[in-house]
Each structure stands twice: as structure tokens, then as C-alpha cells.
Amino acid sequence: RLADRIPLSQLKRFNAIPIRENDLSVTVAFMDPLNIEAQEALQRLFPRKPIDIAIATEKQIQTYLFKIELKDSVKELVINIRNELNSLGKDQKHDQAQASSILLLIDVILKACIKNRASDIHIEPTENNCTVRARVDGKLSEIFIFDKDIYPPLASRLKILANLDIAERRKPQDGRFSAKVGEREFDFRFSTLPIMYGESIVMRVLDKEKALIRLEDAGMDEVGYKKLHTALKSPFGIILVTGPTGSGKTTTLYGALNELRSVEDKVITVEDPVEYRMNLIQQVQVHANVGLSFADALRSILRQDPDKIMIGEIRDHETLEIAIKAALTGHLVLSTLHTNDAISAIPRMIDMGIEPYLISGSLVAIQAQRLIRKICPFCKTEEHIPLSVIEPYKHFLPHDMVFYKGKGCRECNGVGYMGREMISEVLPISEELGSMIARGASKEELVEQARKEGFEPMFANGMKKVVNGTTTLEEILRVAKV
Structure with missing residues (x-):
């Protein structure tokens, strides 16, 4: 990934995003195309190729950087979750929902979906993995794919938040919880449905401001x-x-x-x-x-x-x-x-x-x-x-x-x-x-x-x-x- 070759801190500092690379040059979009300091700093990272300048709005750049930061956060959290689960003994597996990194992962999932203006969040286990999809403007789109070992602690922790029975996986359950996402408070209507590889979880996002x-x-x-x-x-x-x-x-x-x-x-x-x-x-x-x-x-x-x-x-x-x-x-x-x-x-x-x-x-x-x-x-x-x-x-x-x-x-x-x-x-x-x-x-x-x-x-x-x-x-x- 081209963005991996530029420190995220520099991209944030200079309001820049790399767009493409070919044999002759690297194209970088800047909010301020006249910022010579930014161009020189990024040029030093690509000594053999000149930088071609493009222009992007601040919102476009911030959206792109948010996605990069999100992917990096999720990668790190998944590693931490696995380490925490491995540190539990076989007789402690019921404590997997308490792994601290699971809470951070839930926070990342909610932030990403709400940033995308999701009305519903779908978490679905499959034979080999776990997908997170968001319904935006009436259509579902994929946000994350995790390995299947992440699903059990994720599902259990969400059920605890919704005050549901984490041991009950044979019949549907409904619940509700509130969470602060960013600077705003949201309610989530929570529903589980037993399916072939676990439980399908759907969370309806209830924005309190919409009630007004x-x-x-x-x-x-x-x-x-x-x-x-x-x-x-x-x-x-x-x-x-x-x-x-x-x-x-x-x-x-x-x-x-x-x-x-x-x-x-x-x-x-x-x-x-x-x-x-x-x-x-x-x-x-x-x-x-x-x-x-x-x-x-x-x-x-x-x-x-x-x-x-x-x-x-x-x-x-x-x-x-x-x-x-x-x-x-x-x-x-x-x-x-x-x-x-x-x-x-x-x-x-x-x-x-x-x-x-x-x-x-x-x-x-x-x-x-x-x-x-x-x-x-x-x-x-x-x-x-x-x-x-x-x-x-x-x-x-x-x-x-x-x-x-x-x-x-x-x-x-x-x-x-x-x-x-x-x-x-x-x-x-x-x-x-x-x-x-x-x-x-x-x-x-x-x-x-x-x-x-x-x-x-x-x-x-x-x-x-x-x-x-x-x-x-x-x-x-x-x-x-x-």
C-alpha cells in the first residue's frame, strides 16, 4: 500500500494523501498545492521519483486519512485480542468477552459505521470469517472482514452491553444499549438470530438528534x-x-x-x-x-x-x-x-x-x-x-x-x-x-x-x-x- 510508505503523522501534518505511483512518478494530493515545505518533506521519502501535485479538499483528505487510521487500529486490536485470548487458560474462556481490546474494537466498529452514516450495522459469522456490513442510504456495504476467531468474544461482549444472556445461542434475543460515539450519544437497538455458523447480529442506530x-x-x-x-x-x-x-x-x-x-x-x-x-x-x-x-x-x-x-x-x-x-x-x-x-x-x-x-x-x-x-x-x-x-x-x-x-x-x-x-x-x-x-x-x-x-x-x-x-x-x- 502506497500510504504505508509515508508516516500517518506527516500526512496529517501536511494535509496530503498519496494517490498513485507509476514507473516515473508518485502523485500526491495536497489541500494546499503551494505548500513547498510539505512537497519537499514528502519528496525526501521518494528520492528516485518526482512528486506530481494534485489538489483535494480538506474533507476528502480527512476522510481518506480516517480510513487509513481505522485499518491500522483494527490490525493492532486484532493482534491484541488474540494475545489476550491466548493468555486465558482453557477454563477461563468464558472471560473472553472481558478482553479489554474487544471494547476498543467495538468502539472502532461503531465509529466507522456511524462515520459512513449507517442506519443499521450487521455482524455476520460465516464458515471462515466474520463480516461487518453497514446499511447506508438503504444499501448494505462491507466495512470490515475479521477472521472467525474474533467473532465469539465480539458477539459475547455486544450481548453483555445489550444486557442479554451470552450463553443463549439457540433462540433470538432483543435488547438495547447506549454508547457515546465521538462527541455524541447514540442508542442501539440490538437483535440476534441463530444461524448456521453462530448468531447474526443487527444493531439499529438510533440518533437521538433525529427525534427532534x-x-x-x-x-x-x-x-x-x-x-x-x-x-x-x-x-x-x-x-x-x-x-x-x-x-x-x-x-x-x-x-x-x-x-x-x-x-x-x-x-x-x-x-x-x-x-x-x-x-x-x-x-x-x-x-x-x-x-x-x-x-x-x-x-x-x-x-x-x-x-x-x-x-x-x-x-x-x-x-x-x-x-x-x-x-x-x-x-x-x-x-x-x-x-x-x-x-x-x-x-x-x-x-x-x-x-x-x-x-x-x-x-x-x-x-x-x-x-x-x-x-x-x-x-x-x-x-x-x-x-x-x-x-x-x-x-x-x-x-x-x-x-x-x-x-x-x-x-x-x-x-x-x-x-x-x-x-x-x-x-x-x-x-x-x-x-x-x-x-x-x-x-x-x-x-x-x-x-x-x-x-x-x-x-x-x-x-x-x-x-x-x-x-x-x-x-x-x-x-x-x-
Whole structure:
């Protein structure tokens, strides 16, 4: 490795990174290409080859140096872990989770994954090794590969942090722990699953700052935000957020709670699990193993004199029935449902055994949403798309449309995307729509009426993000349906 031939301290001091070497020269990128002292110092390390100068931003250099430092730290820690394990006698192997270097390795893993903006961390044993992968912007990428002897102490120590039974490897376990990573505090939702070569471990990263997100900062366009904001001002009724797993529904609910919480109102949530802890809100954790289901918790909540209720997810008829009754008796209820679009939530509730007239009388608004990846701002470039591809969507696009894509760079790990944003469709239930629901109108009739009232489907909302250069046409076609 070219970087191994230059001391890391010098690279940090001069804000420089070596890029490539050939038979004639060595190319080094500097933040300051006019720093003669830096050039001369690095030239002395390559006496037989001249240095070619390139330019890089401070962020690019710091990201690269962080990765070098990370790899060096991991190599050293793995050696230390092996030495510590070897120093234990055969009858002391149960103490392997206490090896001090294991804690340092966990710290490195968490730092690396959070630096990469991971939403989930996967630690998976295989026949020959142990892989650590991070889900970034909805896609998994490999961060580390360790030899398989590192996995047992790593898994045991993580289970201790999550307050789980380290001896139980035959059935799944769930837990939670908090850790300071860098200067910030994070919560980690922890899950194990027995697999062929050990236990698959998944940690959901819960950034406490995200609990303070505002709806207008989540990527909602102005029209959709106003519709949802108006619905949240309703004195009673039910508001549903729909979408598949991982579409940001919980984040939207927390954003709505931020708008609702007040010393004048009693706001209670029932969640499985409680992801973010919030002030001025009473949060109930579902515990199925002791008989506290969503429905059981809701019945008790209604005796607590609430003004507003948030239900993490409506999973069955009983929970939906109690939620509808709560909405009809003067409470504002927020919850989520698994449907592909907003209008599909209505037939879904009917399928779950709720009478149409009850839905009509209680439903205030439905928001369906997805998360799309945003083009990396560091490698954003114009893209030519053939007319044959654009043709089916040209009525969404201006005539002089310029398309963009990310060509891939170090900042985005070569993916071309960085960060995610919401696309959504918001359906307020008007008097006419309510009447149609009560008399059992079909989904097609409801869609037609919604469009008359100015309803914008999610695909159209997504195409606006293509037009303004936020994302690519390919990404919208991957996520949303015309």
C-alpha cells in the first residue's frame, strides 16, 4: 500500500494523501498545492521519483486519512485480542468477552459505521470469517472482514452491553444499549438470530438528534406539508402514515409529535420498541411476553385522560378497532399501516374488519411515503438519458430538462448518492371523500375524486425531485410506481 510508505503523522501534518505511483512518478494530493515545505518533506521519502501535485479538499483528505487510521487500529486490536485470548487458560474462556481490546474494537466498529452514516450495522459469522456490513442510504456495504476467531468474544461482549444472556445461542434475543460515539450519544437497538455458523447480529442506530426532526426538514414539499400540518390541527380523528418497512414512517410520526407536544396536552405513545425518548410525552413500550400488546396498552391509555395518542403500528383488527373508537370519542390518533399508497389504506382497513361508516367518520388524512437517495453533491454531473427512456414520463418533465447523476467519488464510496429524502402523497379526507367511503365506493372512484380535489400521487412528487436535480430518474423508477 502506497500510504504505508509515508508516516500517518506527516500526512496529517501536511494535509496530503498519496494517490498513485507509476514507473516515473508518485502523485500526491495536497489541500494546499503551494505548500513547498510539505512537497519537499514528502519528496525526501521518494528520492528516485518526482512528486506530481494534485489538489483535494480538506474533507476528502480527512476522510481518506480516517480510513487509513481505522485499518491500522483494527490490525493492532486484532493482534491484541488474540494475545489476550491466548493468555486465558482453557477454563477461563468464558472471560473472553472481558478482553479489554474487544471494547476498543467495538468502539472502532461503531465509529466507522456511524462515520459512513449507517442506519443499521450487521455482524455476520460465516464458515471462515466474520463480516461487518453497514446499511447506508438503504444499501448494505462491507466495512470490515475479521477472521472467525474474533467473532465469539465480539458477539459475547455486544450481548453483555445489550444486557442479554451470552450463553443463549439457540433462540433470538432483543435488547438495547447506549454508547457515546465521538462527541455524541447514540442508542442501539440490538437483535440476534441463530444461524448456521453462530448468531447474526443487527444493531439499529438510533440518533437521538433525529427525534427532534421537524416535518419541513424531512424533505416534504410545501403543499404536502401544509396538508399534513392542517390535519394535525384537527381536534380528533385518525391520521395514518403508510409505506413499507424502512420508508421513514416512524421518523414522520416523531416529527408530527414534535409539532403536537405541549404542556397543555397529554400525549401518550405506544411503541414496539420505543425508538426515541421525548420530553412532555408519555411513552409506553409493548411487552408481548408479559401480555402487554398494542391493544392492551391502548385500553389502558384511554383511561389516562389523553388528548393525543400515537400508535407505533396497527397490526390487527383489535388495535385498529380501539384506535377508531378513540378517534371517534374526541382523541387525535396517529399511527402507521403497511400499504403501498395512501388510498389503499381505506380498503385495507375494511379488509381488517372495520365498517366503512366508522372509517368515514374518523379518518382525517393519510400520508404514503418512501425514501429516495439524493445525488452526491461532490460528484454531481449532467447525464444524458435516451429519448426512448424519457418518453413515458415526458408529461412530468419540462422541454429543456437537464438530468443529473453522481458519477461516484470517495465522499459517497463510489455509489453516486449521499443521504436520503422523503417523497410522499398526502390525502386529506374531504366531506365528499368521506361520503364516498361511507357508501362503499371503489378504490378507482376514490382515486378519481381525490385527483379532482388536487391530490398529487407519490410518483409525481418524486418527479419534482428529478426536475430540481435532487435525485435521478433511475432512483424514482426504483422506488415509486407510476
